[in-house]
Amino acid sequence: MSDFIDLTSAAAESATYGADERDRMGFFTDTTLCIGCKACEVACKEWNQLPSDGYEFTGESYDNTKELSGNTWRHVAFVEQMEPERDTGRWLMESDVCKHCTHAGCLDVCPTGAIIRTEFGTVVIQDDICNGCGYCVVACPFGVIGEKQEDHTMGKCTLCYDRLKVGEQPACAKACPTESIQYGVVDELRERAENRLQKIQEKFASAQLYLNDPNDGVGGGGSLFLLLDKPQVYGLPPNPIVPTKDLPQRWRTAGIAAAALFGAVVLCAVSRR
Amino acid sequence: MSAGYYGRPIVKPPAWTDLIPTYFFAGGLAGTAATLAFAERTARNDRLARTMIFGAATGCAVSAFCLIADLKKPERFINMLRVVKPTSPMSVGVYIFSAFSGSVFIAAGCEVTGIARPAGRFFGAIAGLIGPVMSVYTAVLVGDTVMPAWHLPRKTLPGLFAATSAASAGAWGLLFASARDNGSARRLALVGGTAMVAILQALHHEIGPTQAEAYSKGEAGALARTARVLNVGGIVCAALGKNSNVISKVAGALLLAGGLTERFAVYRAGCASAKDPKYVLDSQA
Numbered sequence A: 001m002s003d004f005i006d007l008t009s010a011a012a013e014s015a016t017y018g019a020d021e022r023d024r025m026g027f028f029t030d031t032t033l034c035i036g037c038k039a040c041e042v043a044c045k046e047w048n049q050l051p052s053d054g055y056e057f058t059g060e061s062y063d064n065t066k067e068l069s070g071n072t073w074r075h076v077a078f079v080e081q082m083e084p085e086r087d088t089g090r091w092l093m094e095s096d097v098c099k100h101c102t103h104a105g106c107l108d109v110c111p112t113g114a115i116i117r118t119e120f121g122t123v124v125i126q127d128d129i130c131n132g133c134g135y136c137v138v139a140c141p142f143g144v145i146g147e148k149q150e151d152h153t154m155g156k157c158t159l160c161y162d163r164l165k166v167g168e169q170p171a172c173a174k175a176c177p178t179e180s181i182q183y184g185v186v187d188e189l190r191e192r193a194e195n196r197l198q199k200i201q202e203k204f205a206s207a208q209l210y211l212n213d214p215n216d217g218v219g220g221g222g223s224l225f226l227l228l229d230k231p232q233v234y235g236l237p238p239n240p241i242v243p244t245k246d247l248p249q250r251w252r253t254a255g256i257a258a259a260a261l262f263g264a265v266v267l268c269a270v271s272r273r
Numbered sequence B: 001m002s003a004g005y006y007g008r009p010i011v012k013p014p015a016w017t018d019l020i021p022t023y024f025f026a027g028g029l030a031g032t033a034a035t036l037a038f039a040e041r042t043a044r045n046d047r048l049a050r051t052m053i054f055g056a057a058t059g060c061a062v063s064a065f066c067l068i069a070d071l072k073k074p075e076r077f078i079n080m081l082r083v084v085k086p087t088s089p090m091s092v093g094v095y096i097f098s099a100f101s102g103s104v105f106i107a108a109g110c111e112v113t114g115i116a117r118p119a120g121r122f123f124g125a126i127a128g129l130i131g132p133v134m135s136v137y138t139a140v141l142v143g144d145t146v147m148p149a150w151h152l153p154r155k156t157l158p159g160l161f162a163a164t165s166a167a168s169a170g171a172w173g174l175l176f177a178s179a180r181d182n183g184s185a186r187r188l189a190l191v192g193g194t195a196m197v198a199i200l201q202a203l204h205h206e207i208g209p210t211q212a213e214a215y216s217k218g219e220a221g222a223l224a225r226t227a228r229v230l231n232v233g234g235i236v237c238a239a240l241g242k243n244s245n246v247i248s249k250v251a252g253a254l255l256l257a258g259g260l261t262e263r264f265a266v267y268r269a270g271c272a273s274a275k276d277p278k279y280v281l282d283s284q285a
Ligand code: SF4
Pocket: A098, A099, A100, A101, A104, A105, A106, A107, A123, A139, A140, A141, A142, A143, A144, A145, A156
């Protein structure tokens, strides 16, 4: 990571809270425990008072939710890996959510300051400030953010900022009956994830951790995952990189192009006969 | 089974409307038009300078409308001005655009009314100096996203935006100035138009054949081919129409249409590279 982007890490941003700074909180989603009950989806909708997505039958296994969006902040993915005769194989389930990235593209690009890093190190959109410019939508490497049609601002998981403030855990983690969704201090979750991986790998060689590495392209997630297959199988980017990473170089190249453009105009103007 | 998770996008395509590529066109034209106006004023070709500052003002007016109308909450446009964020090219861009369009409107206002001409010259010079940045910053704005077709052409996209802006500004001069006065605009249209066609080739090369499909297939590809025909036609007419008002105007119209179409082609390529997960997967393999 370049020096430029280090200025916008979760730690640097949370530190601006001074005495109010708290431990960085996050999720560890252990997909090996998920039973696909969607209690997290429902609990999230209820607590955050998000409207339904309608009733559309996708034919994509048990997934009629389709994707994370402005009004859907938890999404359970269903992957059927069956042999043709369906007597062997497995069914992968994963509850997806905003990654609360250490280097968050959405936060970096938001031009109104509507997106903030909270004292818990999480990433939250203030919907009374957002003007719906849509820049965050295209700056998230995970396709998390979408428009909330009813109030024309952008929406995503807040890690239940309101519940955290009063010492409660997020609604989805509370509702999850199998502890597939675990809430806690990110450093502890990382350790827990490592230990769990050790165990699971004995049985499932393809098991892997996702976003637990602080040196990956987004500086690691505040949400980490234990997956049973490659990230792309679940619709996750295999090697996400915060788009702002090479922003200074982009400005430099643009500066050269602008200078060349100025030179070209002047040449065209003075080369009259 | 299709790529990734039921072939669904991994990243979200823009929630923007077609006002955004329209803004890239109008803002790009305005920037370079203001620079040409400034250069012509300095060279004492006042008639072309006047045409170009009006072009810049028109581009700014269209831009302001597009920028605000595209917001999901336009009445909150003002929230853009509550912070200055170097990490956000849109935040930086709002200040570039504000300074630029403010200068252009003052310069054009002085030109129309004939009052405070020295002030008009001063702000015309400011606009002329900011102009190239105004024309190119939008390449940084779209480059700083996770749309592969915009993110990957690191070297060539700013050049493409600069060239398209030059072609469009030159085309404005060809369309609205007489053949007697439009020499600089003609040269700019020729340089910009040719560079646009050439840099587009380089862009395909920079991102490689798989990623370039976002630019060459589907709606983006159809728009790009249309743009190419319009631009090549415009370049030919601009080269041949030296002494003809009619041919000059045809050249201007073709290149304006070609520039606008090219903006839409680039915009649609970005959207296409989000909608099909193969582009993200290829770039992260
Ligand atoms: S996953 Fe996307 S929306 Fe969530 S913090 Fe990271 S960039 Fe922002």
